[in-house]
Amino acid sequence: MASRKILVLGSGGREHALALRLLASPSVREVIVVPGNAGTARPPASLSEKVLRNASGSPLDVARAERPDLVVIGPEQPLCDGLADALAAEGHLVFGPSRAAARLEGSKAFMKEFATRHGIPTARHVVVSQPSELDAALATFSAPPVVKADGLCAGKGVLVAPDHESARRAALAMLSGESFGDAGRTVVLEERIEGQEASIHAICDGERYVLLPAAQDHKRIFDGDAGPNTGGMGTYAPAPLVTEALARVIEERIVRPTFRGMAAEGTPFRGTLFAGLMITSAGEPMLLEFNVRFGDPETQVLMETLDGDFAEALVGAARGALAPDAVVASNRHALCVVVAASGYPGTPRTGDVITGLEEAEAVPGVRVYHAGTRLEGGRVLTAGGRVLGVTASASALDVAHERAYAAVARLRFEGMQFRRDIGTRALTSPRA
Ligand code: AMP
Numbered sequence: 563m564a565s566r567k568i569l570v571l572g573s574g575g576r577e578h579a580l581a582l583r584l585l586a587s588p589s590v591r592e593v594i595v596v597p598g599n600a601g602t603a604r605p606p607a608s609l610s611e612k613v614l615r616n617a618s619g620s621p622l623d624v625a626r627a628e629r630p631d632l633v634v635i636g637p638e639q640p641l642c643d644g645l646a647d648a649l650a651a652e653g654h655l656v657f658g659p660s661r662a663a664a665r666l667e668g669s670k671a672f673m674k675e676f677a678t679r680h681g682i683p684t685a686r687h688v689v690v691s692q693p694s695e696l697d698a699a700l701a702t703f704s705a706p707p708v709v710k711a712d713g714l715c716a717g718k719g720v721l722v723a724p725d726h727e728s729a730r731r732a733a734l735a736m737l738s739g740e741s742f743g744d745a746g747r748t749v750v751l752e753e754r755i756e757g758q759e760a761s762i763h764a765i766c767d768g769e770r771y772v773l774l775p776a777a778q779d780h781k782r783i784f785d786g787d788a789g790p791n792t793g794g795m796g797t798y799a800p801a802p803l804v805t806e807a808l809a810r811v812i813e814e815r816i817v818r819p820t821f822r823g824m825a826a827e828g829t830p831f832r833g834t835l836f837a838g839l840m841i842t843s844a845g846e847p848m849l850l851e852f853n854v855r856f857g858d859p860e861t862q863v864l865m866e867t868l869d870g871d872f873a874e875a876l877v878g879a880a881r882g883a884l885a886p887d888a889v890v891a892s893n894r895h896a897l898c899v900v901v902a903a904s905g906y907p908g909t910p911r912t913g914d915v916i917t918g919l920e921e922a923e924a925v926p927g928v929r930v931y932h933a934g935t936r937l938e939g940g941r942v943l944t945a946g947g948r949v950l951g952v953t954a955s956a957s958a959l960d961v962a963h964e965r966a967y968a969a970v971a972r973l974r975f976e977g978m979q980f981r982r983d984i985g986t987r988a989l990t991s992p993r994a
């Protein structure tokens with residue numbers, strides 16, 4: 563029976579995708595997004611019998627007023643700040659890890675030490691917290707190391723250094739607080755690993771877990787993986803790079819020991835764990851980072867690859883009673899092209915009118931997820947760096963690719979930029 567009311571916290575493309583997938587779940591009647599964007603302000607025509615709306619105010623106040631059946635926390639910052647604990651203390655059912663479990667993303671030093679304690683394959687690292695320790699630490703790396711700020715830096719706290727001197731300068735600027743304030747006062751240096759990246763998501767109830775299909779992101783702003791890193795410019799799933807055999811290895815070496823280790827250390831993980839992996843040329847998975855929430859724009863494609871009552875899965879995980887068949891993989895392939903504002907990943911241009919949204923969604927299998935958008939006088943305006951996530955699904959990846967780009971071609975706003983090579987590698991490499 564469609565009776566559940568769910569609160570989703572966040573305002574990105576990830577939250578729009580989660581909101582629509584939850585709204586489509588048979589058990590859900592209403593989804594409220596705080597603060598949301600232009601896309602989450604009303605339900606799509608296909609779900610017009612249900613309620614989708616935005617609300618403003620602090621998450622705790624909105625939860626007190628609305629008494630939802632479940633609260634889903636989208637971004638990492640509130641999780642690392644302990645919002646799941648605060649909501650749970652007021653009696654709300656929450657999907658998202660505790661502050662203690664969120665350290666897997668909130669502190670890279672914690673994550674690296676945890677991985678080392680539990681034998682999880684990851685690059686060799688050294689933690690540095692004093693400038694006086696830096697030169698000795700750098701000298702232990704024969705090749706230039708990757709430099710990472712310990713705390714949350716909105717995806718900007720990592721430098722894949724070209725040489726030791728750049729690594730040294732970046733680390734010093736972090737340690738002094740100049741680059742990222744307190745988030746950089748501890749630094750992790752680690753060995754650089756070569757290979758192809760994959761995004762693995764698993765939903766866990768503290769003990770039991772289910773894996774979602776593998777996805778691939780495109781982090782750099784320009785075609786051919788050139789230019790600076792972004793939050794993610796496009797994704798596809800399932801990623802043929804991760805064969806069934808490799809998925810089993812990832813589960814055994816990385817996912818299972820992480821959930822077991824967290825439970826054994828008294829901080830069981832409830833929520834979505836997103837492991838950023840490097841698959842080496844030898845086919846070995848190495849852990850680069852953990853995120854304690856769904857990826858953005860991974861979620862936009864993952865939601866297309868799942869069947870069944872997704873809300874039931876999240877409620878089950880939040881209650882500590884995840885059913886083994888809670889998540890059903892569909893046979894669909896999905897591809898998402900992020901359309902960003904000019905200036906992104908630096909300061910984006912905002913306030914431009916977006917046209918062609920309906921025409922884009924008229925392409926079969928296409929959904930345009932909103933991220934940095936807002937409504938003004940019935941028009942949709944740009945309001946952030948990543949503006950839209952144009953997502954297509956189909957029975958094959960090449961068809962999803964064609965549909966997504968056909969939809970992007972119908973969209974217009976001043977200065978829009980997007981990558982033209984999302985998914986190209988999977989389309990041109992031999993199918994797994
Ligand atoms: P992170 O925020 O830790 O995911 O790092 C951002 C990006 O930096 C990753 O997606 C990789 O492209 C790159 N990166 C991080 N750690 C390494 C590493 N040890 N070797 C090579 N590239 C890395």
Ligand code: GLY
Pocket residue numbers: 779793794853856857858859860
């Ligand atoms: N797409 C990468 C992330 O969500 O962190």
